[in-house]
Amino acid sequence: MGKPTTATAAINAGATVSTSEERIGFLLVFLSALFWSFGGAIARxxxxxDSWTVVFWRSVWAAxxxxxxxxxxxxxxGTLALFRGMGFPGLAVALCFATxxxxxxxxxxxxxxxxxxxxQAGVPLIAALISWLLFRERVALPTWLAIAAVIAGVAIMVSESFTGDVSPVGDGLALLIAVVFSIATVITRRFAHVRMTPATCLGTVFAAFFAATQTVTFATSSSDMGFLFAFGALNLGLGLACFASxxxxxxxxxxxxxxxxxxxLGPVWVWLIHSEVPSGRTVLGGSVVFLALLVHIGLELRRQSRPARPGVTGMPSPH
Known part of the structure; x- marks a missing residue:
């Protein structure tokens, strides 16, 4: 995990492409999700x-x-031009990704x-809420209902922090991840010229530099370094390359x-490989968030499948 959300880089899709290109695109995005799903299992x-040692080496390999x-x-x-062309929006996305x-x-x-x-499943809907708060972008009623469901689901998951069953640090960081990914999504929508790959690469550099100031040692075992390579280069880097393409x-x-x-798939791999079973509230709250996202995506697919009315251009949905 720790990668750009699907909604973030997909905003720029819209150019006319051939059927074969589209099929390859579907395959690449599927592979990116598959690679990313192994992140938790590899980390275990x-x-x-020292978590900062892991952050440092993962970021170095990904960069x-x-x-x-x-x-x-x-x-x-071309690579130099991509970095130069990011500007402030790309820098902001890089900081979001590093965080x-x-x-x-x-x-x-x-x-x-x-x-x-x-x-994190609710990121696209949280992004819609942020866009409404900051830019007053129109949000349809079904999206409002989905946003309310996401908030309810997240509340169920973090409620364990208040009972002392789990650390509030973990839930707080998980919520922070969702929020900064949502902000990155909004920035990318507002500045469609921002290229995700160089911004994310810069983000891994930021993360590596910050981790270097926090870690007590850079030393790891050879087996750990192998897993760190897979965690950074394959799980994060290769997943992003497939997704961006x-x-x-x-x-x-x-x-x-x-x-x-x-x-x-992510929780399934960790359950099968490491026997890590999520709590009942995580399953309940996560199911609410996940179902809200699926319903929202289903409505969006239905909207996109409708023929455009005469005189209406193919502008991206405001929600």
Missing amino acids: FIDAG AFLLAFMLWRDGPR ASTSFVVALAYTTVANILLM GARVIPAAFAALLGTLETV
Whole structure:
């Protein structure tokens, strides 16, 4: 986890593409969700006692992979142009991603993978709420109902913090991840020219530098380093590369639907591999959030399937 939300990078999809390109896009987004879903399971294999050590090496490997990917795809000049073209919006997205990816690793020491992933399922709807609060973007009634359901589901999940059953730090960090991802989504919608890959690469650099100031040691075992490589380069970096390449050629709602696979599969892998069972309130609250997202996506897919009325351009939905 600790990656951009599906809604964030999918906003720019809209150009006319061939059927074969669209199929490849579907496959790439599916693979990105699959790669990302293994994040929690990989993290549970790492024995490093200091979370900041994990943040540092994961960020270093992810940054190296993403930089190599951009150099291969765009060449040195193209890569430099992408970083220069980000501007303030790209910097803001990078800071959001650095915060989210760092919080994800630290939160794993305090709460379950299911609690983190299920809370993030509501990011697209939280982003709609933020857009309404800041920019007064129109929000349809079904979206308002879905937002209310997400708030209720999150409240159920974090209620365990008040009873002392789980650490409030874990739930607080999980909620912070959802909020900063939502902010990144809103920024990307408002500044559609921002390219996700360089912004995220910069975010991993920020996270690495900050972790370097907090960690007590950079030393890890060889087995841990292998898992850290997989956690950073493959889980985060390769997942992002697949998503950034695929999401731009398929409708945003379909990308969001495929992205929900991470929310479903992530807790399953941790349960099967590490026997980590989520609490009853996590399952209940997460189910409310997840169902609200699925209903919202279903309505969006239905809206996109309707033929456009004469004179109406294909502008993205305000919600």
